[in-house]
Amino acid sequence: MLAVMKKSTNEEKFQVMVNTPMTKPYKLVSREFKQENTQVTIGDAVFGNGSLPVIAGPCAVESQSQVLSIARSVKDAGAKIFRGGAFKPRTSPYSFQGLGKQGLIFLANIREETGLPVVTEAMDVETFDLVEKYADAVQIGSRNMQNFSLLRRAGKSDRPVILKRGMAATLQEWLMAAEYIMEEGNTNVILCERGIRTFVRHSRNTLDLSVVPAVKKESHLPIIIDPSHAAGVRDQVISLAYASAALGADGMMIEVHNNPEEAMSDGAQSLYPEQFIEVMKKMNAIHAIVGK
């Protein structure tokens, strides 16, 4: 039925839907549909098998030397995947928008030099091909969680997709966004909680840790946590990283910068490399306690 739908035109799809009794708003993402945990593999890292793989790196790729320095640090500290933004969605058109293709090339060089797989964000359908070509996994950002064209394009990719939760997305809307990707055939979806918008002003966003057990109940997909964007300030990031590790999440994404004061974006939330070493040690120790 779903396969048929994918080939149909909008009009036909509508007719199919009208004639199909839907008992739940989502299907492929649901625990009901698939009971065992989905495991998504990127390089050596497996998300969803009870381990706690960590994705680390700077907010934005700024230069080859910058990313190489950080990549070596985070690899030594135990990170399994390198992250860095080449295309940056920014609130202001006048903020640094990322290095684009050049940033992707720098990331590919990181993989070659360090052996770490790299993940970076695709902001639109136009640049998806390019991102897909260079990156081992593709991130879809919070602002694009309901960019349905982008979700469908990601669904046609053979790369794992990290789908960040929208800032005001309910659990159901988030799972539905994942359903868009899966419905196109890509089952390698990792959900990423990164904080929601609330009335609170002492942190940039409010990390919603309850969503982790809630997702695990509703869905078989792995869920990771990004405490960096949630907190927005370094000391809160560290505390939330420990909290996240204790929660039974399937992985972490943490921003690290070799020179946060000079970072082109989000410096205030990036850990220093030496802080990251300490954070990794404690996160792993905590995970060992709560993991099965």
Next chain:
Amino acid sequence: MLAVMKKSTNEEKFQVMVNTPMTKPYKLVSREFKQENTQVTIGDAVFGNGSLPVIAGPCAVESQSQVLSIARSVKDAGAKIFRGGAFKPRTSPYSFQGLGKQGLIFLANIREETGLPVVTEAMDVETFDLVEKYADAVQIGSRNMQNFSLLRRAGKSDRPVILKRGMAATLQEWLMAAEYIMEEGNTNVILCERGIRTFVRHSRNTLDLSVVPAVKKESHLPIIIDPSHAAGVRDQVISLAYASAALGADGMMIEVHNNPEEAMSDGAQSLYPEQFIEVMKKMNAIHAIVGK
């Protein structure tokens, strides 16, 4: 300076930014930059000149006869522009996604038959050309408020753009999204408040009417209100329509359906044609009181 930036690569743009002291996060949208109100014209309607033009029509284009019937009703009631979704962003991939190009053709026929200009949503860069070809004005939806590629594409269009506020967008983020459009050269931007996400459960969203005077203080752009999506239920829509008309907004967007019980989407919030006639009368009478 801005013109130079548009031609520069990302790297160059970044260098320009680094070297440019920015005193405000936005520029082209700001009242400081342009003191007089911007007036945006679509057909006979002028947004921003103190009048209260009303955009009306169904949530989705369902058939030629449906839209024609509704268009005649709303025109008779005084609406200046017809609305109807051809491409529908839907939370679920299994919900009706709109009639696509066929819907656009139906809309173009409405213009021919009734003389009403038509506005419809463009969901992505891929279909923007098509929407632009058929519609008199292009809507960018809440979920796409920070789809920066789409904003830039809209900025290159010669059609007026109606930019809906994101469900969790601050005033500043919304104006920044408009700045993306204007920075590409399109100055015909109309802002549209449609409710924000709060803890409230008695309505779908919470209409933020304070944003109207706040926008008018910060920006020269016209702002209209869509009470239909904010409320989600018909009796609240009517109340909020009157409240909006009393607020000094620059226009309204209201959903009307000739058969709401059978609507393919958002039937519960669509007014019956006879209700719309009454609403138009009272809105105009209220507007006459508060307008200068």
Next chain:
Amino acid sequence: MLAVMKKSTNEEKFQVMVNTPMTKPYKLVSREFKQENTQVTIGDAVFGNGSLPVIAGPCAVESQSQVLSIARSVKDAGAKIFRGGAFKPRTSPYSFQGLGKQGLIFLANIREETGLPVVTEAMDVETFDLVEKYADAVQIGSRNMQNFSLLRRAGKSDRPVILKRGMAATLQEWLMAAEYIMEEGNTNVILCERGIRTFVRHSRNTLDLSVVPAVKKESHLPIIIDPSHAAGVRDQVISLAYASAALGADGMMIEVHNNPEEAMSDGAQSLYPEQFIEVMKKMNAIHAIVGK
């Protein structure tokens, strides 16, 4: 049954509840229980009969001459009831806490001098007797919406009670708070919407106008709107006052100060007397359109 309950001890009350099937969480406040609108009379003003009585005055009573000056202004402009805080709930213990009993005496003098009934807030059970003695109606503030001891005390009063909505209260919680008052025997309850806490930063709170039709559907109690505390800034107050008048609310509460720059609290949101005259005229004209 309810009468019996009021005399019972907690333990007995619990047993009664265990044995009583409750189909709805509230009873006395519900439209289901009482279909016709409740009308609450304070002086010449009737709340709930389709009119739009206005309560006006300063945030805090500061001196006899201050309140007398403002009272004469607002009476001339058409206000039916004078408001002014004698006991002020303040976030900081170091902010002006109100004149206390002396403020109540000043208010009583206002009634004598101008004939306007006066409403003022009771902050606790201890001072309720005093407030009740001097005031024609008693206000329970947002922070005390779930101060159940205070609600029960108000339920034993023969004064009408204006119950402000808590900043994060759902419709159901608010109606339940009113139920506490009614359950003690006082049926003269007026609900007052004054803005909820959201992520928004361009206004102090977000006025939730949808709650008016929602309350009217669920409950027979009158509901009024206080745009002053919701907005927090004068120009937004005026816009929201017009919007509120268009909404079919049963009354308004608006802050007016003869010298806002020198006000001891909330000066920025207080209207100048001449502004209030204009606001009253337009509110009444708008109300005439939407009222039956």
Next chain:
Amino acid sequence: MLAVMKKSTNEEKFQVMVNTPMTKPYKLVSREFKQENTQVTIGDAVFGNGSLPVIAGPCAVESQSQVLSIARSVKDAGAKIFRGGAFKPRTSPYSFQGLGKQGLIFLANIREETGLPVVTEAMDVETFDLVEKYADAVQIGSRNMQNFSLLRRAGKSDRPVILKRGMAATLQEWLMAAEYIMEEGNTNVILCERGIRTFVRHSRNTLDLSVVPAVKKESHLPIIIDPSHAAGVRDQVISLAYASAALGADGMMIEVHNNPEEAMSDGAQSLYPEQFIEVMKKMNAIHAIVGK
């Protein structure tokens, strides 16, 4: 200066305030005013010295045998303080309101039988004397966070006060509420985060863990976490308990019931005694990692 203020009348206090330059909205609670951590002792438990004392027990005291059974369980599992509500603030006047004085007597018997100190909530000034007489520490609930009369009364008590954060309280408002208590002379204040109200629907409230490092930066007061009320469902409570222990909080408050299915309130969020044993073990192991 503050001592003088406490003896002054409202009018005099106002004059003092007018003449006193306030550089910060709070003073006594601030880290600036007192740099070393405040340590609050209740029985054997010390809050603020780097340990993780746990307060456990049922939501409500239901009977002597119930509380005795639970108290023995939680003591064996390592809890340092017993909790149980005798006066229960309930949204509905028809919900179980607690056993009142009889509940306090049951709690006092717990202390005698088990040696555990007991903490219970005081809902109003009227019953504060009674609560103070029987309990080792007094809790002020979320709904009363800005019940200033109650805060002042607690400030005159010689019992430690556990001040829960209001559901929509900012960090500053919460610290100000603590300032009310401290300004009256009681310096034994413990802050308790219990979740804030957001748009989220998969949990009752959203636990705001970022507030822990934020409080520690601004204030010297100890802060504990109540994951039970935040989550509202048992499996989320367990996850959040581990997250909280990893965060560097100064203690925990967790609901445990010997028979949750039959609990008179909040059964769904209460842990079974055997779950609590496991939770205690893992929380202590986690705390050993993150504690200094």
